[in-house]
Amino acid sequence: MSADYQVIDAVAVITLNNPPVNGLGLATRTAAVEGIRKAQDDAAVQAIVITGAGKAFSGGADIKEFNSPKALTEPTLHTLIRTAEECSKPVVAAIHSVCMGGGLELALGCHYRVALPGAQIALPEVKLGLLPGAGGTQRLPRVLGLETALNMIVSGTPAASEKLPALFDEVLPAGTDFAGLVQAAVAFANRIADVRPLPKIRERKVDYPNSEAFLQFSRNTVKSVAGPFPAPLECLETVAASVTMKFEDGLAFERERFLHLMQTTESKALRHAFFAEREASKVPDVPGDTPTRKIERAAVIGAGTMGGGIAMNFANAGIPVTLLETKQEALDKGLATIRKNYENTLKKGKLTQEKFDQRLALITGTLDYAEIGQADIVIEAVFEEMGVKEAVFRKLDEVMKQGAILATNTSTLDVDKIAACTSRPHDVIGTHFFSPANVMKLLEIVRGKATGSDVLATALALSKKLKKTGVVSGVCDGFIGNRMIEQYSRQAGFLLDEGCLPEQVDQAMEKFGFAMGPFRMGDLAGNDIGWYIRKRRAIEKPEIQYSKTADLLCELGRFGQKTGGGWYDYKPGDRKPYPNQQVNDMIVQHSADLGIERRPIADQEIVERLVYALVNEGAHILEEGIALRASDIDMVYLTGYGFPLFRGGPMFYADTVGLPNVLATIERLAKGRHGDAWRPAPLLVQLAAEGKGFNSR
Known part of the structure; x- marks a missing residue:
C-alpha cells in the first residue's frame, strides 16, 4: 500500500504515503482510488480528506513511469482525479509543504481545498518540456483566472499557498503543524458534509475580458523567450483552450498535446538531464549511508579569481572560510x-x-598557514603547475589537523601525484570548480586511487550544500570535462588551418545551441591557460598534433578578455567580441605557410567535427571507467561547458543522432586530414554494432 486509511469523526482520511514526495505512481494511485471507493461505500463516513505523509502533499506524477506501461495502467492519474471529482461525498484536499504537478491536479479535482501557509504550489511540467497532462491547464484557469494560471503554467514557478487565496477554501494560521492541518481539514469536512450540489471546478467558466487579445499578446511574448523549446507555447495553447472549448474538449486537447510533447527530443533531453543530475550523486561502492565528515570551517589557498569565487561558495552556504595568500x-x-x-x-x-x-x-x-590548521577542508587554488601544487600540499600536510580534507582545484593535473606528496593520501581529493566559481553549477569531484570513501561521500554532500552539481571523475589528464574539450579545441584549431575564421566557427556552434563557441570561450577563460597545457603536452606527449594558430595568437600577447584582445577585440565594459583583421590575416597566412589551400567549410561540418570529437573522447572515458555513466558526462557538459540543454549533452545527443551515424562520420573523418585524431573508441564501435546507445548500456 502507498496510502494510509483511517476514519476520524465520520471523515475518512486518506494519507498518500510514498516517500520522499508522495509521487503518484501506480501503487499510490491504486491505494488512493481504493480508499475513496471504500469511503463512498461506508454509510458511517460523511466526507473524505486526502493529504500526504511526510514532506509533501504530493510532488506529482512519478516521472520514472513515463513511457512505461505503468503510466497507462488503471487507475491512471486521470482516473484517480475523476474518482475524487465524481465521488458522491465531499472530498477535501489538505495541502502542506509541496503540492506540485499531478499533486496539484489531484487537489483541483477535489471539491474543496484547505492548506497550510508556505506550501509550494506549482505546475512545473514545462521544466521537463511537457505541459500539465491531467487537467491542470483546464482547471487552474477556472479557479485562479486566465492570467495568473497562464503565468504559473508557462513558467512552472512555485507560489506560496497564501499568495493564491482563490485556490483555497481555507488557509490555516501560520505555525499550524501537520496534525493541526488534519484536524482542521476533518472539522471543515464535517461542516460542509451536507452541502449539495458538490462544487466542481470543471463547471466554472473562465471569464476574462478581451481574452483573445491577451492570448495573442502572450503568444508573442512567450515565443520570444521560449527559444528552441516547444513546451511553453504548447502550454499557452492548452490554457487558451480553457477559454475557447468546453471542459471535456479542452481536456482531450490537453492530452493530445501532452502526448505530442512526450515524444519531442527537447522533452526527452530535459527528462534525461533531470534524472542524470540525481544519478550523478550515486557511486556504486559508496552507499548513501556512508559516514561523512563535518564541514564547519573551510580554507582556500590562493585569493585569485578562482580562489575568491570558491570562498564565496562557502560563505553563501553559511560556512566560515579563510583565504590564504603569500x-x-x-x-x-x-x-x-x-x-x-x-x-x-x-x-x-x-x-x-x-x-x-x-x-x-x-x-x-591570512598570510599564515598556522591560521588555517583547524579548518575541516582546505581547497588549493594556486597556479596550474605541478611543482607549485606539490609545495602547497607538503605544507598542508604539516599544518592541517588530522581528519581535515585536503582538496585540489586542479583542472588537469594528476591528483594521485599530488596526494603522494602527503602522508595522508586517503584525505586528498580533487574539487574542480568552474569559473566563475561562485556562479557555475558544476563541481567535478576527482577520486584518487587512495581517496577514502568517507572523503568522497563528504565531497558529494558538500557539493549539494554549495548548490553545485557534483560529478565524480577518475584520475586522468583533464578528467572528464577538460580531457574532452581538448579534442573539441583541437578540431577548432584544425578548422582555422583549413579555411574557417573564428567568427564562423563560433557562430555555427552558437546556432547549434552552445552558449558560446570555442574561440569566444577561449577568450573568456584566457588563451594562456591552453597555451600552458599545450607546452606541457609537447614535452609529455609530443605525438599529439595541434594547430599552431593559438600559439601564434598567444605570442602576440592576446590572451583574451583580460588583455583586451584574443581571437577578438573587446572594448572596456563591453564583452561583445569584435573580429580583428590582424588575427584573421595571421590565420590565413599560417595556412599558406603550412601549404594548405583554404576551402569553404559548411556549418554542418563544423558542428559534426567539434561535437563528435567530444562524443568519441567521451566514449574512451566511459570505457576506461573515468566516468561512471554516460549521463555523468552529459551533466559535466550541460552544467560546466554550455552544451545546449535542449540537446541533452553530447552523449545523449549522439544517441538521438544514432551511434551508427556518428561512427560513420568519424570513420569518414579518419580518412581525411588529421585522421589520427579520429581513432574510433572501441565502445562506440561496439554499441553501434549492437544497435544500442550510450544511455542504454
Missing part, C-alpha cells in the same frame, strides 16, 4: 574583488543588506 597585496586585492562581487549583487536587489553583511563577515584573510 603577499598582503594579493590578499587585499582578492578580498576587495569578493566585496565588489557582493556589492554588485546587492545593487541588483538579489541580496539583502543583512545577507551582504553576513557573507562578508564569514570570509577572512
Whole structure:
C-alpha cells in the first residue's frame, strides 16, 4: 500500500504515503482510488480528506513511469482525479509543504481545498518540456483566472499557498503543524458534509475580458523567450483552450498535446538531464549511508579569481572560510574583488543588506598557514603547475589537523601525484570548480586511487550544500570535462588551418545551441591557460598534433578578455567580441605557410567535427571507467561547458543522432586530414554494432 486509511469523526482520511514526495505512481494511485471507493461505500463516513505523509502533499506524477506501461495502467492519474471529482461525498484536499504537478491536479479535482501557509504550489511540467497532462491547464484557469494560471503554467514557478487565496477554501494560521492541518481539514469536512450540489471546478467558466487579445499578446511574448523549446507555447495553447472549448474538449486537447510533447527530443533531453543530475550523486561502492565528515570551517589557498569565487561558495552556504595568500597585496586585492562581487549583487536587489553583511563577515584573510590548521577542508587554488601544487600540499600536510580534507582545484593535473606528496593520501581529493566559481553549477569531484570513501561521500554532500552539481571523475589528464574539450579545441584549431575564421566557427556552434563557441570561450577563460597545457603536452606527449594558430595568437600577447584582445577585440565594459583583421590575416597566412589551400567549410561540418570529437573522447572515458555513466558526462557538459540543454549533452545527443551515424562520420573523418585524431573508441564501435546507445548500456 502507498496510502494510509483511517476514519476520524465520520471523515475518512486518506494519507498518500510514498516517500520522499508522495509521487503518484501506480501503487499510490491504486491505494488512493481504493480508499475513496471504500469511503463512498461506508454509510458511517460523511466526507473524505486526502493529504500526504511526510514532506509533501504530493510532488506529482512519478516521472520514472513515463513511457512505461505503468503510466497507462488503471487507475491512471486521470482516473484517480475523476474518482475524487465524481465521488458522491465531499472530498477535501489538505495541502502542506509541496503540492506540485499531478499533486496539484489531484487537489483541483477535489471539491474543496484547505492548506497550510508556505506550501509550494506549482505546475512545473514545462521544466521537463511537457505541459500539465491531467487537467491542470483546464482547471487552474477556472479557479485562479486566465492570467495568473497562464503565468504559473508557462513558467512552472512555485507560489506560496497564501499568495493564491482563490485556490483555497481555507488557509490555516501560520505555525499550524501537520496534525493541526488534519484536524482542521476533518472539522471543515464535517461542516460542509451536507452541502449539495458538490462544487466542481470543471463547471466554472473562465471569464476574462478581451481574452483573445491577451492570448495573442502572450503568444508573442512567450515565443520570444521560449527559444528552441516547444513546451511553453504548447502550454499557452492548452490554457487558451480553457477559454475557447468546453471542459471535456479542452481536456482531450490537453492530452493530445501532452502526448505530442512526450515524444519531442527537447522533452526527452530535459527528462534525461533531470534524472542524470540525481544519478550523478550515486557511486556504486559508496552507499548513501556512508559516514561523512563535518564541514564547519573551510580554507582556500590562493585569493585569485578562482580562489575568491570558491570562498564565496562557502560563505553563501553559511560556512566560515579563510583565504590564504603569500603577499598582503594579493590578499587585499582578492578580498576587495569578493566585496565588489557582493556589492554588485546587492545593487541588483538579489541580496539583502543583512545577507551582504553576513557573507562578508564569514570570509577572512591570512598570510599564515598556522591560521588555517583547524579548518575541516582546505581547497588549493594556486597556479596550474605541478611543482607549485606539490609545495602547497607538503605544507598542508604539516599544518592541517588530522581528519581535515585536503582538496585540489586542479583542472588537469594528476591528483594521485599530488596526494603522494602527503602522508595522508586517503584525505586528498580533487574539487574542480568552474569559473566563475561562485556562479557555475558544476563541481567535478576527482577520486584518487587512495581517496577514502568517507572523503568522497563528504565531497558529494558538500557539493549539494554549495548548490553545485557534483560529478565524480577518475584520475586522468583533464578528467572528464577538460580531457574532452581538448579534442573539441583541437578540431577548432584544425578548422582555422583549413579555411574557417573564428567568427564562423563560433557562430555555427552558437546556432547549434552552445552558449558560446570555442574561440569566444577561449577568450573568456584566457588563451594562456591552453597555451600552458599545450607546452606541457609537447614535452609529455609530443605525438599529439595541434594547430599552431593559438600559439601564434598567444605570442602576440592576446590572451583574451583580460588583455583586451584574443581571437577578438573587446572594448572596456563591453564583452561583445569584435573580429580583428590582424588575427584573421595571421590565420590565413599560417595556412599558406603550412601549404594548405583554404576551402569553404559548411556549418554542418563544423558542428559534426567539434561535437563528435567530444562524443568519441567521451566514449574512451566511459570505457576506461573515468566516468561512471554516460549521463555523468552529459551533466559535466550541460552544467560546466554550455552544451545546449535542449540537446541533452553530447552523449545523449549522439544517441538521438544514432551511434551508427556518428561512427560513420568519424570513420569518414579518419580518412581525411588529421585522421589520427579520429581513432574510433572501441565502445562506440561496439554499441553501434549492437544497435544500442550510450544511455542504454
